[in-house]
Amino acid sequence: MNNNEMQIVSEFLSDPSLATSIDLDSRWFDNQALGTFVEAINRLKGSNYTLEQVYREVRTINLMAGTLEEIEILASNANGGDVEQMAENVHADYLDRELAITAQNYALGRSIVDLDKLQRLTEERQEMALTRSDGNLQSAFVEFSQSLEQEPNIVETYKPIDDLLGGGVSGGKLIIVAGRPATGKTAFALNICEQMFEKNENVACDFFTLEMGQNELMTRLISKKTRINSMLFLKRNALSPENRKKAKIAYMDMLQRYDLKVYTSEFSKLNSIRAAIKKNHKRNKRYIAFVDYAGLITVTDSRKNERQVMNEVTRELKKLTTDLNITIFLLSQLSRAVEGRADGKPMLSDLKESGSLEQDANVVMLLSADKDKPEKICCDVAKNREGMTGTAPFVFNKKFMDFSIDFDIWRG
Incomplete structure (x- = not known):
């Protein structure tokens, strides 16, 4: 089982506030049971949900997805790690899987739908690979100074x-x-x-x-x-x-x-x-x-x-x-x-x-x-x-x- 997938679900079950601050899509999960837990959490987003509520929501999605005991065990494994980075890793793994599948499908069928999907996934994956800003204002100051000398566009x-x-x-x-x-x-x-x-x-x-x-x-x-x-x-x-x-x-x-x-x-x-x-x-x-x-x-x-x-x-x-x-x-x-x-x-x-x-x-x-x-x-x-x-x-x-x-x- 993917450790990133399991750990991030543990964190979300343990801390309901994460659901409103970090985007998490159930489709990103290779493990279907964990994906069902995420879908249930997203349905409860915005409320201070309990594990029992998550379990009831899971049951409405798939009766065979998991038990309350499994949910409680998952929640107990939360360790307060870097949830945002975990979400990014899960998202990246999903995109890599989808890219491989879509590229193979396009190679076989040359479908425009697959080509559109391949382009979208590639752009999304490239955007994730961009280096994030370190928050330093030095380069922002240079850009600001230059803008003051230019005619307003x-x-x-x-x-x-x-x-x-x-x-x-x-x-x-x-x-x-x-x-x-x-x-x-x-x-x-x-x-x-x-x-x-x-x-x-x-x-x-x-x-x-x-x-x-x-x-x-x-x-x-x-x-x-x-x-x-x-x-x-x-x-x-x-x-x-x-x-x-x-x-x-x-x-x-x-x-x-x-x-x-x-x-x-x-x-x-x-x-x-x-x-x-x-x-x-x-x-x-x-x-x-x-x-x-x-x-x-x-x-x-x-x-x-x-x-x-x-x-x-x-x-x-x-x-x-x-x-x-x-x-x-x-x-x-x-x-x-x-x-x-x-x-x-x-x-x-x-x-x-x-x-x-x-x-x-x-x-x-x-x-x-x-x-x-x-x-x-x-x-x-x-x-x-x-x-x-x-x-x-x-x-x-x-x-x-x-x-x-x-x-x-x-x-x-």
Whole structure:
């Protein structure tokens, strides 16, 4: 039996507080009985569980997994060792086993699923091998001093939003844009994207649209640029010769001036999105990615429930923003609870699967429409780790997919 596996289970059984401070996944365990104990502990996480409670939880998972006496013996073997290091060793052993199995499966079947899994496992194993910081501040001081001499790497968007974000959008941030249907989430993201290109130089954007085609998305920008009713693009022969010409010119102008890539449903897998972002951020420009939207992203492990999938999505996208110093806008739905509220104003708790979306985001923007004047859209910056919270008012002209500042409310 793996000594690391047995010892870490002993420590977790002896000290319930460890379950809330150290991540431990039952899948990491080669010994199935110990893995069942870990699954039971994770279900009880957050409570000051007793060994009897762990045993009862184990019985609900697998009647044959173990006895209370075995659990008590395991708990008695706790010695207060370096639990974090043990967890890391168990995780590393698991990844090595999975890499060997997946590499063999891929060699035999050349499956894309196995290739995706192999890539994910390899990256995860490489990240574990990185040398951890010793906590010394000397190198941090040098980095800080150099940053003071550099121009701030900020991308401007709409002035009301930029004021709340400290001047604009900067790298290292996961920004959630959430709203109910008909509040114009996709159009809002596209308008922000367009503002970035028009107000800044040296900008590159990727737009992952998981429920539209490339040209379906681009016609929204064309409609804004040309002031051609967006509904006319649904039926091409509804466009006059003059409007067809204007649309082509607008499209060609964006191709020439915007460093914009649009990815469709072929990139619905989290691994595909991560790979594209890792490749494309190297364009030596200020890079921003838009992902529309969170609920359509899939992960390799089909056994995960909706909440677990969302946890993985937000965790991995947030990690990308930090590792690559980029900004990612992640669009999301709000729950129906908003509609039952008298003022119709959304709250952070209205985020679907709100736990990880709210926790991992640097900024959360909640879109809502005025009940009496639905063209008036409120963008509420409800969470902002590095700046202010507040409201940015807009007018949404659906005919042209255009968001403009509502100057009747915002005075600057």
